[in-house]
Amino acid sequence: MERLIIKSDQIHTWLAKIIETVPRVLAPVKTGSKAEFKEIKDAGSVAYDVITTTSSVKASAFPNTETLFAYEKQGTDTKIYDVAEENFLDTVIWRARPCDAVGFGPLTKIFNWDYKDKLYNERFSRLVVVSFACDKADGCCFCTSVGGGPGNTAGSDIMLTKINDKETLVEVLTDKGQKLIDLCKDCFTKADDSIDKESVLAKIPVRFTREQIHEKLAKSFESPIWKAQSERCLGCGACAFVCPTCACFDIQEGAHGNHGRRVRCWDSCGFTLFTQHTSGHNPRPTQATRWRQRVMHKFSYMPDRLDIYGCTGCGRCSRACPVDMNIAEHLTNIANNE
Amino acid sequence: MSKLSEKAATLLSEGTVKMIIGYEQGTERPRPAFCHKPEDCERLIFNDQCSNNLAVYLTKKEIIGEDKVGVVGNYYVIKTVIQLNRENQINLQNLVVMTVDGDDIITFGSIDEMQQYVDTHEPVPNEKVLAVIEKIDKMSRSERWDYWKSELSKCVRCYACRAACPLCYCNRCVTEVNCPQWIEPWAAPLSNMEWQINRVMHMSGRCVGCGECAAACPLELPIGILTKKMGMDIKNTFGGWKDGSVLSTYNVNDKENFIK
Amino acid sequence: MEENNNNIFEPRIIAFVCNWCTYAGADLTGTSRIKYATNVEIVRFPCTGRIDFMLLLKAFAGGADGIIISGCHPNDCHYTSGNFHARRRWMVFRDMLDFMGIDIERIRWSWVSAAEGAKWADVVNDTVGKIREMGPYTEYKKAAKFLEEEKIIHE
């Protein structure tokens, strides 16, 4: 919508204003050698020197553990309590990456394709995403291969791109974004049309295209490549839990005496138990079939059914994997598989 | 071709084993490698960076199948094989256990040989881990509670710690038992702690100290500290224990000072 | 029942005892008409070896302020060695809990034989007194009520 410039030293002033005004601001905060999105109360606590956080920011709309409703037995009656979504907090996600922002796309589709998930939608509607374009990338980044890019604005409300040490380009993309700009109007000036955003972005080679993968997958359900690729996979849920688009969940009961809650919590298709039937039968009995499911779901089933890919190329799963299941590497092999 | 690759290729080509599990170079550090054909073996490497505990694959039927396999592992792999053997989880007949020592490739002929190797090659303790333990030990009780509560609140229950641990081989983990629901299955501060307490109790006397649980944690939670500390406590309390289990054995002379 | 009329904190304490020694010992306390505090409720197990460490954590999570574990004295186990195994389990478990900052002072371990009716009363009164002084185990209960604390609900 609008291209503005903010002096680098003004960014803190602006963020401080946001923190003061908005009930909750999430931003990357250092934890050990890595960083995670956490609520910040001080503009100084943001970690800018990391490429991405370990976990994605999806928990802001789809928490790891959330109550769906509560109940209480009173004599023979049962009382049901709903979640008070009006108490959900307006939230600014500060210093998201383009690959974080774009992740809300698949999530929103998953939570709305038939049943409109009220809790997700209520949480999501309260989010304002301020992304920072990437000037650096690592060996796990592959957004350009899945239709994204270091300056991709999709899903963001505002995108900041550091042009040089002094100036940062501010692209205001939505009304929600504009409201944040309005909090500190004096900090911004109009951007010159000559500012070339692309030139400062990280260079991330394209290793394959989504379409290539989509096409290959159509023929490779029975391919031995799944077994070969998944041999070292341990079957933990780290990849799914850090993924910005993985939305598998489990519904559990937290019951104590005569009262309890129904709880939704994250799950992973990589777990053996995920598809285990009560009978003992498991339609995905081996890690190979579960790995296949993970790739197929993101690159075949989702585009087919929801018209969107389930991967943003953020590379988090590769970074989190204890045995280096590098997804970009595996996808390249699939793309090149005869 | 390195000596290691040659040895592995020979084992495969001569049909001694059907598969070799070793290490190959990964994105940023070495990772597990599976060689089925002699030519796969060129990828094999072995260096200080090779930290994955490959023994984790030895209890996975779908990986090792019914055939004889070879494993070229680090110190902890050897130590784990000894423990897995004690726990009836592997068939030594179908296993060739190797390690690399300098230029030499050592093939172990028996558990005794492995034990001897393990006894004589103990790695130096990780100073960082010891320093954290010392730090925590010095905290007051409520500081320790706050520390662990805040650290473990971050846990997302992806169970990478469990998956990476070669001794967490249960078909059904206690976390998956729901009659009764011993541990609430969702991520929450207390259930996260309970999970770790269970993990540590289940590892007591069995843990080989490879630290893969901590290495696997995507959130870098200090869970390796727990097993390490447990190992140290057990060593202090029960002296050198060698039989691979503390909680399934006892000594009438066990000394405690809290049962009154 | 956390506070009575005099605003004295009344702790809730669960006792995990073995059937052969401490349960019988507590029976003897009864038959001897020795009085003790009402705060302790006894759960009977066949043997201390049967007491799962998770049950202790569940008791705390459920709101217990203190726990008593008691069984046969060493060498007196009805099953010869259940208490020896239990002793080891508690030795490891207790160290672990302490390292994690869980308040082991709230767990009283004891050997009470079938003949020690008076000792049982002492163990109970002692523990109740001590826990009463320590106050409710708020931090643990708070952690256990994570879901209740974090979310707000309406009808």
Place this chain on the structure above:
Amino acid sequence: MKLGFYPGCSLNGTAREYNESVKALAPVFGIELIDIDDWNCCGASAAHAVNRDLSLALPARTLALAEKQGFDEIVVPCAACFNRLAVAQYELNKDEMLKKSVEKSIDMTFNNDIKILNVVQFIDKYIKDKILEKISHKFEHQVACYYGCLLVRPNKIIDFDRVEDPTSLDELMQLIGATPIDWGFKTECCGASLSIARTDLVAKLSGNIVKDAADRGAEAIIVACPMCHSNLDMRRPQIDEYVGEKISTPVIYITQAIGLAVGIAPEKLGLQRHFVKVNTL
């Protein structure tokens, strides 16, 4: 090797020769004994009979000082001192409250984990193994080893040797070439607690001991306690009177006997200081 040394009052008085012989013996085996600075009475003579607090505080102060002066182990040659120190250490370790109150009265805190050795334990630990290689003059005499009442007591605290029939001195004497005799008075009372008040009783009790040793052909009586020594040696005229004969069997300290065996000059061991002359050895 440096060890702390607690002489106590006797070794500075009636048992000077004991002090001299211990101090002469130690360096032969590469050990330096360093007096605990500012040591005080062990509480044996009166305190332990009249005031429990004092009887614990006195040794506790010495133990705390030794600890502060950096000793891990201290050697206490006098059997009575040793007994007081060891008992105090045990009592205080058993009772946290008591320890706190004693710490308050001595105005020092301490860990109370110093190791206390009596002379026999000291020899057993640091000297016994090396004796054979140092022997130059075998001590080839028949001797009666006399332990007295305190040396290995209380057994549950010091857990050294057999309490009713100790043999540690016998073994040491055998090692340096002596022939210990079998006799019935190893642990009989010498009358030490009445040594001033009832010399008549001392004469009787000690007399029985000396007589039995002499009758069985002992050429010397070996002791490791200054009380025993003074009673068996200094009270010899009274003993002689009681038994009705003159017994000239000398009474020497274990440290003197070993000292002679490893070639230390008799004067350095204080052998000239005894009342019953040591001529025959």
Place this chain on the structure above:
Amino acid sequence: MSKIGVFICHCGENISATVDCERVAKSASEMEGVAFATDYKYMCSDPGQSLIKNAIREYHLDGVVVGSCSPRMHEPTFRRACSEAGLNPYLCEIANLREHVSWVHEKSEATTLKAIDIVKGVVEKVRRNKPLNAIEVPITKKALVIGGGIAGIQASLDIANCGQKVILIEKGPSIGGHMSQLSETFPTLDCSQCILTPRMVEVAQHPNITLYTYAELEKLDGFIGNFKATIRLKAKSVDYNKCTGCGLCTTKCPQKKIPSEFNEGLGTRTAIFTPFPQAVPNKPAIDKEHCNYYQKGKCKVCQKFCPTGAIEYDKPDEFITEDIGAVIVTTGFNVLKTDFFPEYGYGKYKDVITGLQFERLASASGPTLGEIRRPSDGQIPKKIVFISCCGSRDPAKGIPYCSKICCMYTAKHAMLYQHKVHDGESTIFYMDVRAGGKNYEEFVRRAVEEDHVNYVRGRVARVYEKNGKLIVKGVDTLLGAKPVEIEADMVVLATAGVANKGAEELAQKMHISYDPYHFFAEAHPKLKPVETNTAGIFLAGACQAPKDIPETVASASGAAVKAVSLLSQPTLVREPIVAVVNRCAPPMFSTCVGCFMCETICPYNAIEHEEIKDRRTGKVIKTVAKINPGLCQGCGTCVSFCRSKSIDIQGYTNEEMFAEVTALLNK
């Protein structure tokens, strides 16, 4: 939805005096899953039980909670009532409102609330209880008696006379035990061998008794009614089928200086020997440790002289396995040797002897043919000192218990001595004289009054030799702690009775408990004095604690009755409180991963390996644990150890206990 009935008993006023029973019943009626709740004055009475039975029928109850006295009191009563009304008895549980509530608390709100809580906990447990069926086990009709002393002899004869088969094993070459060594017995002074040997012979000849001497228990597997005993038959080197017991070999054997065990070292025997003339079986065996042939490879004198060619040198130990229904352990005791007492001469003065040695001196069949002659020079001692409590009642010696028999035998010894040496002088140093027993005190009085035995109350500090005399230094505490010195010719120490060497090992073999002194432990000191904690294994005699002959014989008969009452049942019914390893659908079959770390946990060796095989191919899919319900005693230690929660214990399942604990706390 469960239908639990809750029945609150007033126990007269025992419960209702402090607990508001009506309110407890009312609260119970509002509890989840409770279909019926009531209170009643005496629930255990007939009308009370009828109340329960009627409610079960009327409300179709599927569980019963009785709030009453301790389950240790009336659990069986109420379970039987439930069973009679058609409800599985294991669906009935007791909430202990008397011993654990009303008797230990004052009347108050808190007391009633506690009662309600306890009921709630038990209700939640019962909601999860599963119906269980008692376990029936067949019984092998044969008893094994270990140890051929008087206890073993008596027990064997009693069982055999009831028509049951007995195997009696004895590790020595003859049965008879310590009793055969004794001279005369107190308080009647009848000759020990005269009353014992007929029984020994009876054992040998009884058709129901199989006697194995020179035999030891190697291994005991199995469980009550179904033990498997492996017995080592040590090679005797003599073929008893050929041997006639002529004794020629024993006269020819060149090794004649071996101290005789039977004579407590006071006499000698040969390498091929029968321990004593009346031995049963009265045939010799070769003691390999002292035999020239076995030690040096040369001799074979016995073989040369044996008229029947019965000597067989090369025969190895044999092992036999017997199915056994019940075991009686009668392995007896021993006495401390004199060398345990350095202050009394630690074994170096020949004339300081033990009481058992004195028995041999006094015995007509002993080395001195019954004359009291001291071992050093064969002189008749004119002054004897007896010291009682040598080791016993002395915590410093590690033996705090009383050896029980010494007071009596010391009195007897002094008496026998006075009878045989008329001008002799005997002194007994004692702490107390414990003469509880029929005619015991009278016996001691006789020693004092008629035989003028000098009793000195005090301890002896030291015994030493001087001029050929043993100087006994003691104290007379009844004369103002006056030191006493006696110049004795012989000193007899009443050394403590201690457990046999190897008792600990034997206990571990059989999985029975033992006390810190390695005496075997009875299941209950009063009410189960001959049972062990391991069902089917019984105790008799001095392997439990020092006992005199009458007590030993009584316990042996008691144990025999216990064994016979077990063997005479057609099958054995056991409480189904046993652990079970789960089984589930394939491909898992069981959540057990087969680590078998539970094997070392189980005190009863009840964990077995079960191979789960493919039905078609027969290939082993996995090996999982299985618990032998016959062996399992239901401690549940394996249950809480199992990491994957694959083991559970019936009656105390994880779900039940979890529910009970959380219910106590839930509001």
